[in-house]
Structures are given as structure tokens and as C-alpha cells.
Amino acid sequence: MATTGINYIPAKLVLLGEMGTGKSSLVLRFVKGQFFDYQESTIGAAFFTQTLAVNETTAKFEIWDTAGQERYHSLAPMYYRGAAAAIVVYDISNTDSFTRAKKWVEELRQHGNPNMVIALAGNKADLVDNKQVEAEVAQTYAQDNGLLFLETSAKTAQGVNELFLEIARRLPKANPTQPSRMIVVDRSSERLVSTSYYCC
Amino acid sequence: MQEAELHDLSDDPDYVASQQQGSGGSENQKCTRKSNGPTEPNGSEVVYSKDNVAIHPTQYASERISGRLQLIKRDLSLFMTWIPYKQSASYGVGQGSRVKLPEKDRNLYTIRAVPLTDVRSIRRHTPTLGWQYIIMVLTSGLAFPPLYFYNGGVREFLATLKQHVFLVRSADDANVFLVNDLQDPLQRSLSSLELPRAVPVANVASSSSSLASVHSDDNSNQRSNADYHDSSFSPTESVGRHRQKVRDPARDLSIQVLEKFSLVTKFARETTSHLLRESQIFDNIGGYEKQQQVHSSPVKNQVGGDPVSQELQDKNQIISDPLEKIACRNGKLCEAAATLVGTFELIDSKEAEQQSLVWGKPRLPPLGHEEWATFLDEEGRIVDSKALRKRIFYGGVEHGLRKEVWKFLLGYNEFHSTYAEREFLETMKRSEYETIKHQWQSISPAQARRFAKFKERKSLIEKDVVRTDRSIPFYDGDENPNVGLLRDILLTFSFYNFDLGYCQGMSDLLSPILFVMEDESEAFWCFVSLMERLGPNFNRDQNGMHSQLLALSKLVEFLDSPLHCYLRQADCLNFFFCFRWILIQFKREFVYEKTMRLWEVLWTHYLSEHFHLYMCVAILKKHRKKIIEERMDFDTLLKFINELSCHITLEATLKDAEALCIIAGENKAACIPPGTPPSLPVEGGLLE
Numbered sequence: 001m002a003t004t005g006i007n008y009i010p011a012k013l014v015l016l017g018e019m020g021t022g023k024s025s026l027v028l029r030f031v032k033g034q035f036f037d038y039q040e041s042t043i044g045a046a047f048f049t050q051t052l053a054v055n056e057t058t059a060k061f062e063i064w065d066t067a068g069q070e071r072y073h074s075l076a077p078m079y080y081r082g083a084a085a086a087i088v089v090y091d092i093s094n095t096d097s098f099t100r101a102k103k104w105v106e107e108l109r110q111h112g113n114p115n116m117v118i119a120l121a122g123n124k125a126d127l128v129d130n131k132q133v134e135a136e137v138a139q140t141y142a143q144d145n146g147l148l149f150l151e152t153s154a155k156t157a158q159g160v161n162e163l164f165l166e167i168a169r170r171l172p173k174a175n176p177t178q179p180s181r182m183i184v185v186d187r188s189s190e191r192l193v194s195t196s197y198y199c200c
Numbered sequence: 201m202q203e204a205e206l207h208d209l210s211d212d213p214d215y216v217a218s219q220q221q222g223s224g225g226s227e228n229q230k231c232t233r234k235s236n237g238p239t240e241p242n243g244s245e246v247v248y249s250k251d252n253v254a255i256h257p258t259q260y261a262s263e264r265i266s267g268r269l270q271l272i273k274r275d276l277s278l279f280m281t282w283i284p285y286k287q288s289a290s291y292g293v294g295q296g297s298r299v300k301l302p303e304k305d306r307n308l309y310t311i312r313a314v315p316l317t318d319v320r321s322i323r324r325h326t327p328t329l330g331w332q333y334i335i336m337v338l339t340s341g342l343a344f345p346p347l348y349f350y351n352g353g354v355r356e357f358l359a360t361l362k363q364h365v366f367l368v369r370s371a372d373d374a375n376v377f378l379v380n381d382l383q384d385p386l387q388r389s390l391s392s393l394e395l396p397r398a399v400p401v402a403n404v405a406s407s408s409s410s411l412a413s414v415h416s417d418d419n420s421n422q423r424s425n426a427d428y429h430d431s432s433f434s435p436t437e438s439v440g441r442h443r444q445k446v447r448d449p450a451r452d453l454s455i456q457v458l459e460k461f462s463l464v465t466k467f468a469r470e471t472t473s474h475l476l477r478e479s480q481i482f483d484n485i486g487g488y489e490k491q492q493q494v495h496s497s498p499v500k501n502q503v504g505g506d507p508v509s510q511e512l513q514d515k516n517q518i519i520s521d522p523l524e525k526i527a528c529r530n531g532k533l534c535e536a537a538a539t540l541v542g543t544f545e546l547i548d549s550k551e552a553e554q555q556s557l558v559w560g561k562p563r564l565p566p567l568g569h570e571e572w573a574t575f576l577d578e579e580g581r582i583v584d585s586k587a588l589r590k591r592i593f594y595g596g597v598e599h600g601l602r603k604e605v606w607k608f609l610l611g612y613n614e615f616h617s618t619y620a621e622r623e624f625l626e627t628m629k630r631s632e633y634e635t636i637k638h639q640w641q642s643i644s645p646a647q648a649r650r651f652a653k654f655k656e657r658k659s660l661i662e663k664d665v666v667r668t669d670r671s672i673p674f675y676d677g678d679e680n681p682n683v684g685l686l687r688d689i690l691l692t693f694s695f696y697n698f699d700l701g702y703c704q705g706m707s708d709l710l711s712p713i714l715f716v717m718e719d720e721s722e723a724f725w726c727f728v729s730l731m732e733r734l735g736p737n738f739n740r741d742q743n744g745m746h747s748q749l750l751a752l753s754k755l756v757e758f759l760d761s762p763l764h765c766y767l768r769q770a771d772c773l774n775f776f777f778c779f780r781w782i783l784i785q786f787k788r789e790f791v792y793e794k795t796m797r798l799w800e801v802l803w804t805h806y807l808s809e810h811f812h813l814y815m816c817v818a819i820l821k822k823h824r825k826k827i828i829e830e831r832m833d834f835d836t837l838l839k840f841i842n843e844l845s846c847h848i849t850l851e852a853t854l855k856d857a858e859a860l861c862i863i864a865g866e867n868k869a870a871c872i873p874p875g876t877p878p879s880l881p882v883e884g885g886l887l888e
């Protein structure tokens with residue numbers, strides 16, 4: 001169980017997006033302040049926690065970093081179920097990844113927590129010379145769909161803390177997100193549906 | 201109640217026997233270190249003697265063999281004996297419910313002068329209800345059946361022991377005492393690591409007295425493994441044999457031993473629960489202890505005519521392994537043991553976490569060139585593939601040999617192929633590889649623009665190869681050509697098996713193979729062979745992974761019920777936290793060299809095709825305590841598991857996994873349904 005201090009608001013956050021867009025790098029930048037050019041691919045999923053003070057309260061992010069490849073899509077619901085927030089990442093130097101991001105947003109709208117705070121992150125903002133997705137296009141899309149939008153660079157750290165801060169600000173405060181106990185329950189119902197081998 | 205009657209000791213033949221042989225009684229433990237007892241002419245001295253210490257060959261309290269437990273000091277060494285009483289004539293009279301035990305059973309369980317150097321640990325059980333007992337685990341991993349102290353006195357026994365041998369309470373479990381009577385602290389610590397060289401020659405030699413029992417069986421096995429022994433290990437032939445019998449960890453016997461080990465502990469637990477129930481009944485009618493006192497008799501230290509050596513001289517009576525007999529006698533129990541989880545919980549739960557070395561065989565040095573040559577006939581056939589697989593299972597392969605050996609393990613080369621056949625195959629395959637590779641190489645940029653699937657696949661692969669093992673010298677630096685080879689091979693594979701295509705994780709599997717093969721075509725074909733087994737891991741519907749995770753959960757249920765219960769309660773039974781372990785065969789959990797070692801062991805399919813699942817169980821079991829105590833939920837557990845990366849000791853885990861695999865025994869089939877990767881979906885037995 002997450003140890004929640006009096007003012008800690010636990011917030012489950014999931015990162016989604018095409019593989020190689022920089023999801024793991026964003027988490028690593030946010031949680032450890034590091035960046036690796038050869039950040040290894042994510043197999044299965046990874047879990048991190050990081051706290052972030054916002055005004056009087058402190059958000060405790062419980063971050064799920066997922067494997068991006070379409071092949072592993074069927075595992076994604078397990079991770080976004082019950083999430084209070086999601087960051088959908090695309091790579092500004094790759095149009096396909098933006099297309100894929102929009103698909104993720106749709107899926108979250110359909111199957112995610114209805115109050116979920118969704119952020120769209122245009123990552124690798126440092127690669128200005130190879131830019132394929134214009135910020136205006138993404139911004140418009142985000143506005144139309146009620147998403148938070150930021151361009152980020154895990155490499156230079158541009159926009160990374162801001163991204164998480166914005167999300168923390170938008171988390172419902174009066175009605176703190178479910179503690180992880182509830183999330184586990186949520187997940188279980190999902191798993192019971194998707195697999196049938198829980199004999200006991 | 202009927203059962204309670206069984207404990208009325210006044211007409212207990214065992215008790216009567218003990219009276220006849222003099223002594224019995226709770227005061228006995230007074231005879232400690234500076235014994236008043238006589239010193240035998242040959243230098244043996246009884247430093248402790250305790251009557252009414254019993255073994256229960258079955259779970260019924262009525263089937264009890266009582267005897268006398270003694271500690272005997274001879275020269276500088278301490279020995280333990282437990283000799284059952286001679287049956288009295290009145291045995292069984294008027295005891296309708298009593299099962300008569302044949303004389304040979306009594307002898308069977310006799311413990312004849314076990315040197316304390318052979319005892320690894322003693323676990324004591326001193327429940328408030330029921331009888332106290334101890335379980336002795338030998339350094340070989342073998343355990344004696346529980347010795348029940350019907351008159352109490354486990355504490356005194358340990359206190360006496362402590363005066364003669366080096367006894368440390370396990371830091372992890374206050375009821376476990378590690379035994380080591382070596383004087384030199386360095387040797388002590390070496391011994392606790394179970395290095396054969398830690399056995400001091402002097403100590404061994406001192407046991408070559410009439411006290412040492414003589415075993416003549418099982419020599420052939422010892423011979424074949426003799427290469428791996430330290431030569432300082434058997435100072436004299438006669439002793440050497442006996443010592444090896446108990447200590448030689450490389451012998452095949454340990455497999456049986458493990459089975460028995462688990463059996464014994466299960467047995468102990470059943471017996472205990474039975475006894476507990478019975479003693480509770482007993483408690484209600486006045487309490488066992490009080491009755492005991494009535495029958496206690498004065499101390500008697502005198503050992504008439506040294507029954508120990510007497511017994512030992514009678515070779516016909518010597519039975520090598522008391523546990524072996526349990527297994528035979530209770531064939532049914534054996535089955536029962538195998539179907540029950542927690543089988544070996546009693547002993548292992550705490551101990552194994554700390555000292556996994558009690559289990560499994562010691563690992564061997566990797567297979568080297570000279571030994572490898574002995575597996576081949578003149579034409580290059582591997583004569584005995586099973587022996588080879590076994591050898592590699594226990595030690596792996598020297599790096600320089602991997603290129604050759606892996607091709608067999610992966611099934612790319614057949615074991616019975618000749619040098620010539622392999623050479624021919626290689627040439628054929630090389631051109632076949634070029635043909636497939638050419639298929640994608642010939643796609644022009646213009647064509648690629650209209651070939652989304654190809655473009656997408658290529659980009660996936662390119663994204664992954666540049667971040668695969670770049671810290672390994674073989675792949676590091678900008679523009680490293682080996683990274684390009686990874687890409688070419690993976691792209692060619694995605695044409696070779698277009699339906700499977702490329703999937704994240706594949707680059708991890710290919711990387712060590714290319715590193716070992718140092719040849720594009722050969723690496724490709726070895727990868728193809730590996731994918732034949734592991735391909736289902738990457739199926740879109742995740743079926744291959746699901747079936748393995750399911751098998752894993754069944755195995756944990758069977759092999760580690762406390763963990764299973766916890767995971768069920770924590771709603772973690774999907775075992776997704778082991779996803780990465782299974783998907784890429786622990787590639788991310790070990791440093792490069794260790795990964796290669798593990799893989800060649802797994803690929804032998806020696807004990808099981810699914811040895812990787814036992815690896816999972818072994819690791820989880822090792823951390824079970826922490827997982828449960830910290831009440832990890834799914835998130836925390838996944839984080840914890842991911843962070844174990846590079847903190848797992850490979851060799852110890854392999855040993856544990858081996859033990860678990862053996863314990864699972866016949867139940868493997870029930871836990872792991874056919875077709876679970878890496879089993880081939882159709883007919884199995886590919887390697888036999």
C-alpha cells in the first residue's frame with residue numbers, strides 16, 4: 001500500500017504512446033533527472049513513484065511506463081485502468097507517432113477513467129531540424145479534445161517538470177483520486193474479464 | 201478416547217524397554233560436557249545421553265520407535281548416535297491398535313555415529329503443545345526424520361552440543377542452529393559456503409575410527425564425478441568413501457536426497473499435527489508432563505559395552521540411508537508429498553532463504569575444450585547428447601566453445617550430425633540466408649514508400665537495435681557495424697517469418713547470439729531456432745506469455761503455497777510482474793556473461809524444458825518473506841521485481857531452481873500443460 005501522508009495525494013499516472021517516442025526517457029528525466037541516448041526499450045512495464053509539491057498539497061505520482069509497441073496493446077488496459085492521469089507521448093520528428101497518439105487518446109476516452117487528466121506531450125522538441133508535427137496542429141487537437149498540451153524534451157529537460165506540474169494542478173483535489181487500494185480492485189475486475197485462469 | 205490411551209506409558213513397550221536398558225527420565229541431560237561417565241579405552245566419551253527420543257516412521261503417533269540419543273566424543277570429534285531400543289517380549293501385547301514394527305525397521309532408522317562435521321543445521325521445534333523435536337539437516341542436504349524428545353530436553357541437548365561444537369543461531373530464525381565444529385574461523389566460513397576444501401584433513405581423519413560406518417554402495421557415481429572434487433578431500437580411502445557418501449555434493453544421489461528431504465519435512469509436519477491433536481486430547485486429561493515425571497528414573501551414564509561400536513561391527517544391520525527407506529515404505533506418502541504444496545516448508549522456509557546451498561548440486565566449472573572433445577566421435581557426432589546436456593546444465597560452457605556448442609543446444613545442428621554434414625549445412629544455410637536477405641534489400645526507396653508495412657517494420661527494428669546493449673564493447677560506439685548486423689538479421693527474420701515479424705524483445709534475444717556467433721548467417725539461423733521455441737512469446741494475442749504465466753502461477757501454488765496465498769490475496773495472481781523475465785529469458789536481469797550462462801543452461805532442456813519457470817519460482821521464493829512482510833501490492837511488486845535486475849545470484853538461483861524442479865517431479869505435467877512455450881506445439885521430445 002502506498003504510504004500516504006496527510007497531504008499526499010496519490011495519483012496513478014500512465015504513459016502511453018508509440019515505442020521510441022521517449023516515454024521512458026521522460027519518466028527518467030522526471031524521476032531521476034537523467035537521460036540516456038541509448039535508453040533501453042521497455043519490456044512489459046515499469047513502475048516509478050515521484051512526489052511533486054503543488055501549493056499546499058503534494059502529489060505522489062505512481063507512474064506506469066508501458067511498452068509502446070502495438071503488439072503489446074492488449075496489456076495496456078491493465079495499466080491505464082484506474083489511472084488518474086495519462087501522458088500520451090508522440091515524437092515531434094515522426095508524424096506516425098502523432099497519429100498513434102490520437103488513437104491512444106480515443107481509447108482512453110472510451111475505456112479510461114472518465115475524470116482522467118490526459119496530457120499530450122510532443123517529445124524530442126530538441127530535434128527542431130527534423131520537426132514533422134507542428135506545435136499548432138497538436139495544440140488545436142489538444143484543445144478540441146480537452147487535453148493538456150506541452151512540447152517536451154527528455155534530453156534537454158525542456159517542459160518535463162512543467163508537464164507533471166500541470167497535471168498535478170489539474171488533479172481533483174477536493175475529491176482526491178482513489179488510493180491505490182481501489183485501483184487494485186479496479187484492475188482485478190479487468191483481469192478477471194480478460195483472463196480466465198483465476199481458479200481461486 | 202482411544203487415542204489417549206496410547207500414551208499411557210506404563211504399558212508402553214518402548215517405555216518398558218527403556219526401563220530394562222536402564223535410564224530414561226528427564227534428569228538425564230545433566231550429563232554434559234565433563235561427563236562423569238567412563239572414558240572408553242579407545243578414547244570415546246559419552247558426553248550426553250537421552251532416553252525416550254523417538255522417531256515416528258508414519259504419521260500415527262502409535263507407530264513410534266523409541267531409542268537413546270547420545271553425543272559421543274572421540275579424539276577431537278563429536279558424533280551423534282540414536283539407537284532404538286531392542287524390542288521387548290511384551291511388545292504389542294494387549295495393544296490392539298498398535299501396529300507392529302518389524303525389527304528391521306528399527307535398525308533402519310538407527311543413526312550410527314554421525315560426525316557433527318556432517319551436520320549443517322538443527323532446527324528445533326518446541327511447541328507449547330505437543331512434543332519437542334529436532335530436525336537435523338546434513339551438509340549433503342539430507343535430513344534425518346524428526347527426533348521427538350518425549351521427555352523434553354531439546355534445550356539441554358543444544359546446550360550440550362554448544363559446548364563441543366561451534367553452534368550459531370541463525371540470524372534469520374531463532375529456531376535454527378547452524379552447526380560447525382571447525383576451529384579455524386576461516387575454515388568455518390569456507391565451510392559455511394560448502395567448499396569441499398573447507399574440510400580439515402585432521403578432522404576427517406579422526407573420524408576413521410570404528411565409529412565411522414562403512415558404506416560400499418554408490419562408488420561408481422562418485423568416480424565419474426571425481427574430477428570435480430578437491431583432492432584434499434579424501435585423505436584416506438576408507439574414510440574418503442564414507443565422507444563422500446555424505447558430503448560429496450556432486451553425486452547423483454542428491455537428487456533422491458532432495459526428494460526425501462521434502463518428504464521428510466512433509467512427513468514431520470503431518471506427524472506433528474497428528475501428535476499435536478493427540479497431545480491436546482491428552483492435555484485435557486491431566487497433562488503429559490506430569491505423567492512423565494512419575495515414570496522418570498535416576499540418571500545413568502554408564503554405557504555398557506559401548507553399544508555404538510557393537511552395533512557398527514554388525515555390518516548386516518547397517519542401512520545406509522534412513523530416509524531412503526521412508527520413501528520406499530511410504531510409497532503412497534511419496535505421492536502425497538508430491539501433490540502437496542508446502543511440502544518442504546517446514547525446513548526450508550527460513551533456512552533456504554538464507555542458505556540456498558543446502559539444495560541442489562554444486563555447479564561445475566564450464567565445459568572446456570578438452571572435455572568437449574570427449575563427447576565427439578571421430579566424425580564429429582555427439583555420442584551421448586543427454587550426457588552432454590546434463591554436463592552443460594550443471595556448468596555451462598566456456599566462452600570459446602559457445603559458438604560451436606550453442607548450435608547444438610539451439611537445435612540448429614543435430615547432435616548426431618557429422619563434421620561433414622554440418623559443414624554442408626552451413627554452406628547451404630549461408631546461401632539461403634542471402635536469398636531471404638535479398639528480398640528486403642531489393643526494395644527500392646520508391647517501392648518502400650508504397651509498402652507501409654515494410655517501412656513500419658524497418659523503423660521499429662531500427663529504433664530498437666540502436667538501444668540494444670550499447671554498453672557492451674561489441675555494440676558500443678557510433679556507427680558500430682555490429683548494430684547494423686543486428687538490424688539486418690532482424691529485418692531478414694521478419695521476412696523469413698513475416699507473420700511473426702518483429703517484436704520488442706527480439707533484439708535482446710539476438711544480441712548475445714550474434715555476439716557469440718560473430719557471423720551474420722549463423723547468428724540468423726540460431727536466432728531462427730530460438731524463435732521456433734520462443735516465437736509464441738511474441739504472439740499478438742499474448743497466448744504464449746499467458747500460458748507460461750499461468751503455468752508459473754500453478755507452480756508457485758504447488759511449490760510455495762504461502763506466497764501463492766499472499767499473491768492471491770493481493771490480487772497479483774496474473775504474475776505479470778514476471779513478464780520481462782519470461783519474455784526475454786532473464787536477459788535484462790543479469791549481466792551479459794551471466795545471461796549467456798543461464799541461456800545455455802536453459803537450452804539444455806535437461807531437467808525440464810520449462811526450467812526458466814522454476815527460475816522464476818526460485819527467485820520469488822527467495823524474496824517471499826520481503827514480499828509478504830512488506831505487503832507489496834501489484835505496483836510495488838512489479839517495481840521490486842524490476843529492480844532485482846543485476847541483484848540475482850545466478851548460480852545459487854540455478855541450484856534452487858533445480859531443487860524445485862525435482863520436487864515438482866511428476867506434478868510438472870499438471871502445472872505446465874503441453875504446448876507451453878518453449879515446448880513445440882506438436883510432437884515433443886525433440887531432444888531425446
Ligand SMILES: Nc1nc2c(ncn2[C@@H]2O[C@H](COP(=O)(O)OP(=O)(O)O)[C@@H](O)[C@H]2O)c(=O)[nH]1
Pocket residue numbers: 017018019020021022023024025026036037038039040041042068123124125126127152153154155156667
Ligand atoms: N533527441 C531526443 N531523443 C530522445 C528524447 N527522448 C528520448 N529520446 C531517445 O529516443 C529513444 C527512445 O526513447 P525511450 O525513452 O526509450 O522511448 P519509449 O520507447 O517511448 O520509452 C532513445 O534513444 C532516447 O534516447 C528527446 O527528448 N530528445
Ligand SMILES: [Mg+2]
Pocket residue numbers: 023024025040041042065066067068
Ligand atoms: Mg520505454
